[in-house]
Amino acid sequence: xxxxxxxxxxxxxxxxxxxxxxxxxxxxxxxxxxxxxxxxxxxxxxxxxxxxxxxxxxxxxxxxxxxxxxxxxxxxxxxxxxxxxxxxxxxxxxxxxxxxxxxxxxxxxxxxxxxxxxxxxxxxxxxxxxxxxxxxxxxxxxxxxxxxxxxxxxxxxxxxxxxxxxxxxxxxxxxxxxxxxxxxxxxxxxxxxxxxxxxxxxxxxxxxxxxxxxxxxxxxxxxxxxxxxxxxxxxxxxxxxxxxxxxxxxxxxxxxxxxxxxxxxxxxxxxxxxxxxxxxxxxxxxxxxxxxxxxxxxxxxxxxxxxxxxxxxxxxxxxxxxxxxxxxxxxxxxxxxxxxxxxxxxxxxxxxxxxxxxxxxxxxxxxxxxxxxxxxxxxxxxxxxxxxxxxxxxxxxxxxxxxxxxxxxxxxxxxxxxxx
Numbered sequence: 293x294x295x296x297x298x299x300x301x302x303x304x305x306x307x308x309x310x311x312x313x314x315x316x317x318x319x320x321x322x323x324x325x326x327x328x329x330x331x332x333x334x335x336x337x338x339x340x341x342x343x344x345x346x347x348x349x350x351x352x353x354x355x356x357x358x359x360x361x362x363x364x365x366x367x368x369x370x371x372x373x374x375x376x377x378x379x380x381x382x383x384x385x386x387x388x389x390x391x392x393x394x395x396x397x398x399x400x401x402x403x404x405x406x407x408x409x410x411x412x413x414x415x416x417x418x419x420x421x422x423x424x425x426x427x428x429x430x431x432x433x434x435x436x437x438x439x440x441x442x443x444x445x446x447x448x449x450x451x452x453x454x455x456x457x458x459x460x461x462x463x464x465x466x467x468x469x470x471x472x473x474x475x476x477x478x479x480x481x482x483x484x485x486x487x488x489x490x491x492x493x494x495x496x497x498x499x500x501x502x503x504x505x506x507x508x509x510x511x512x513x514x515x516x517x518x519x520x521x522x523x524x525x526x527x528x529x530x531x532x533x534x535x536x537x538x539x540x541x542x543x544x545x546x547x548x549x550x551x552x553x554x555x556x557x558x559x560x561x562x563x564x565x566x567x568x569x570x571x572x573x574x575x576x577x578x579x580x581x582x583x584x585x586x587x588x589x590x591x592x593x594x595x596x597x598x599x600x601x602x603x604x605x606x607x608x609x610x611x612x613x614x615x616x617x618x619x620x621x622x623x624x625x626x627x628x629x630x631x632x633x634x635x636x637x638x639x640x641x642x643x644x645x646x647x648x649x650x651x652x653x654x655x656x657x658x659x660x661x662x663x664x665x666x667x668x669x670x671x672x673x674x675x676x677x678x679x680x681x682x683x684x685x686x687x688x689x690x691x692x693x694x695x696x697x698x699x700x701x702x703x704x705x706x707x708x709x710x711x712x
Contacts, residue, residue: 425528427461427535427542436462437504438486440543448492448507450482452706454557456509457524457550459531463540466502469495473508473534476527479519480511480709505540512550515565515711518558521547560698564691565711566640568650568684570657570676571616572666573633580626583634586663587613590656594621602656608703611653612637633666638688641695641711644703646688654681 430436443460451458466488475481485495485503495506510527512519519527528544535542584594592600592613598620600613614635615621636657643649661668668676692702700706 425532425542425544427532427540428544430541431464434464436464436541437466438462440505440541443486443505443507444543446492446507448484450484450494451507451509453553455511455513455554455710456482457512457519457527457547458545459508459510459528460543461506461508461531461535461538461540462543463504463506463538465539466504467538468499468502469497471497473530473537475508475530475534476510478516478523479514481527482509482511483507484509506534506538508534511709512554513558513561513710517562518551518554521551524550557698560694560700561710564641564694566691568638568640568688569671570636570638570654571633571669571671571673572636572657572661572664573616573669573673574631574664574666577630577632578664578666580629580631583631583664584621584626586660587634590660594623594626598622610643610649611656612639636660640688640691640702641707642703644701646692646702647685650685650688 440460440462443462444458469485472483483495484492484507486492486505486507488502488504492507495503508531510519510524512524524547528547531544532542587600588594590602592602592611595601595609598614600621601609602611604610614637615631616633616635636653638650638653640646657668660666670676670680695702695707700710
């Protein structure tokens, strides 16, 4: 009898020790990697690249809901999201038609002042938009080579009126472009010129190429968010100075109307701009040389930014592998140190055909886990389940479906512009 009691006590001690070891293992991981991206599927907020930097794939300390709670939350979230997203996507699509109203509104302002008609009373914000800059007034006794109102109606493939804030400049005489203007320090802009044979092309400072007008497009939406009213107004002032230098007449898109069009698209971009992180962790360590050999056998290459990347048939990066603490991989470190593991990243907006590519992504993760003896865990340091993977896969498909509904194809040039 005493022997049985002692044996049972020993078994209980072994079980307790194993539980303690597991607890210490998870605690050590959390302490090493600190706070993390919130889970893209189960949390209401996500630390996407919208927050100002590369998504840091470090582990999360938040408690993951139970399977039942997760299922209920996911089902409720999908239903609410589909209803809300359908309405928002309709708004994004229909709002693109307002772009013509924006330029027409600005054009009417010029016309009203020219005809000495009393302006209609407006709100303070609208009045600020309508305040005329020096080059928005046509010069008496002179005629521009192009009509700015006709320029605003030209379909130009370099711009998307849903997020490019446009300024039109019609010159009074042919001009060469001697140097590219500095119109924005925060956001990208494109300069398109109309040559003397009425052809629009990307404007470049090339000798003996004369222009009769320019269209400047400021990209107002990026991973930094939507530009503010003040930033767009400041860009208008810079465009006015450029018009003065080139001796031209300026027409600006109405800011309030433009923002009404851009905000729904910006909201959608913030919603879909997320990265799925799968962590592969070791209970001890894995050598850097062994790690590098395994990932390179799967087709990954070490990039200049300190991350491994897997490219598609066109050479475009699909998946990334980064360190757990977001420090860069280097050839020297990989040859001389051990790692606790690494993270694989799936950037929803940059990967075409998300459903197929996510299956490929998970297949690679499973192979690397098996080859290196690593555990597959999510941001909560919980082992991945089939149910979790099914929900994440569905989440990827749903977010990309949202993008396609507003003609924003994942991985396209348009997506690269918006999510850069």
